[in-house]
Amino acid sequence: MTETQPAPARDDPGRAVPAIELAGVEKAYHAYGETVAAVRGVDLAIAQGEFFSLLGPSGCGKTTTMRVVAGFEEPTAGRVHLHGQDVTGVPPNRRDVNMVFQSYALFPHMNVFENVAFGLRRRGVPKAEIAKRAGEMLDIVDLAGRERRRPAELSGGQQQRVALARALVNRPRALLLDEPLGALDLKLRQAMQVELKRIQREVGITFVYVTHDQGEALTMSDRIAVMNDGLIEQLGTPREIYEHPATRFVAGFIGTSNLLGGEVAEAGGGSAVLLHGPDGRIEVPVRDGVRVAAGERLELTVRPEKIGIGLDKPGDDVCGVRGTVTEVVYLGTSTNYNITTSAGADVVVFLQNATSADDIAVRGDDVWLSWDPRHSYAIGAPQ
Structure with a gap:
């Protein structure tokens, strides 16, 4: 077997073969006499047809991980499997995946149809088949009727959909997307999140999406891997990661979270006070x-x-913490309260403006915060 040929699929009849699998993948760079570990021992299995996101801050290793999957980077250690075949060492053009970048890289001199059909023509697909497949893909991305327009005549969202159609028309077994919505404005980005999920459902292809935007990942993903410093801190569904963060980093990075500490007075029976x-x-x-x-x-x-605000001390059936309001911010659909607790912790509370336009409390008020114990989530002792 040559280095450019994928290894045979592994025979494990008791296990569904993942679309993408990383086993002990590491990637290190050498610069200025130092070794920088970009990815450190990542193990990951992504199922066929899954919308999977790699989420984390800049420099956490998410894009490097995707480039290893695509074949643009060779791992320093570990193996990469695509649909059961070992493709470690196989060049990108021999891996059955396509990649979409933040810069759409459309050909400006070609119209929409020609951009989408480009890859099919390079592969020698018959003309009638090109027309059929490109037309079907333009329907899926909602660009039918715009075939003759040039990229400069399209909006940013439409250009993004052309790039998607061009990548998907070749029918790859997986599509890798590296922050593809980063160049769009907020409203268009939100609309494209819904579109991306719809397109992924219709074509049924595995999507691996790299982003630093928590909202994007929560909106679109079936599962999310939260990365930090080259490692996966937590892997789970959007609900699991949001409701039950496993580490301080995940709790602070995903959405807004209040971190509170205290001395354990009682412990047992699966709970602590x-x-x-x-x-x-x-x-x-x-x-x-x-x-x-x-x-x-x-x-x-x-x-x-999850937190409510009141002037009276709550009962023992709920969690209760006393504090002072330090800021009130009206946001239309909700009001945000910043509160410093009697133990000196800073807490943020979001209250929907569903029944009244009046503030429950104003800056300087002493209040009680309360919430259902089920919404507390222990993440271990403070570091």
Whole structure:
């Protein structure tokens, strides 16, 4: 077997073969006499037909991971499998994947149809088949009737859809998208998120999407891998990652999260009671693997939209923390309250303006914060 030929598929009849699988993938660069680890021991399996996102801040290794899948980067260690075949060392043009970048790279001298049909013509596909497949793909991306327009005559969102159609018309088994909506304005970006998910459902192809935008990942993904410093911090569905962040980094990076700490007063039965400030009481479920004992400190997270605000101390059936309002920001559909608790923690609360236009509290008010214990989530002791 030569280096440019994919290895045979692995025989494991008891296991569904992933569309993309990374096993112990590492990627290091050497610069100015130093070794920089961009990706560090990533293990990942992406199912056929899944919309999968690699999410994280700049420099976390997500784009490098995607480039390793595409074949533009060779891993320093580990293996890459596409549909059960080992493609480590196989060049990009021999991997059955296509890639869409933030810059659409459309041919300005070609019209929409010619841009979409370009790859098919290069492969020698018959003319009638080109017309059929390109036309079907333009229907899917909602560009039928614009075949004769040049890229300069299209909006940013339309250009993005042309780039998608050009990548998908070749019927790759997986499509890799590297921050493709980053150049669009907010409203168009939000509209394109819905369009991308619709297109992915219609074509049934595995999408791997790289982004630093949490909203994009939560909106479109079946599963998300949150990356930080070359490692996967958490892998799960959007709901799992948002509601149950596994680490302090994930809790802080995904949406807005309040991190609170306190001394454990009671522990047992899968929950713990924390003391927060002189009169605050927080009950939190404790997941398997987190060791909790009375007298220790524990850190937890609770989302801003889960918290209520009142003037009276809540009962013992809910979590209750006292604090002072430091800022009130009216946002139309909701009002955001910044509150400093009696233990000195900064808390953000989002309240929907569903029943009244009046503020529940104003800056300087002493208030009580309360929430259902089920919405507390322990993430271990503070580091």
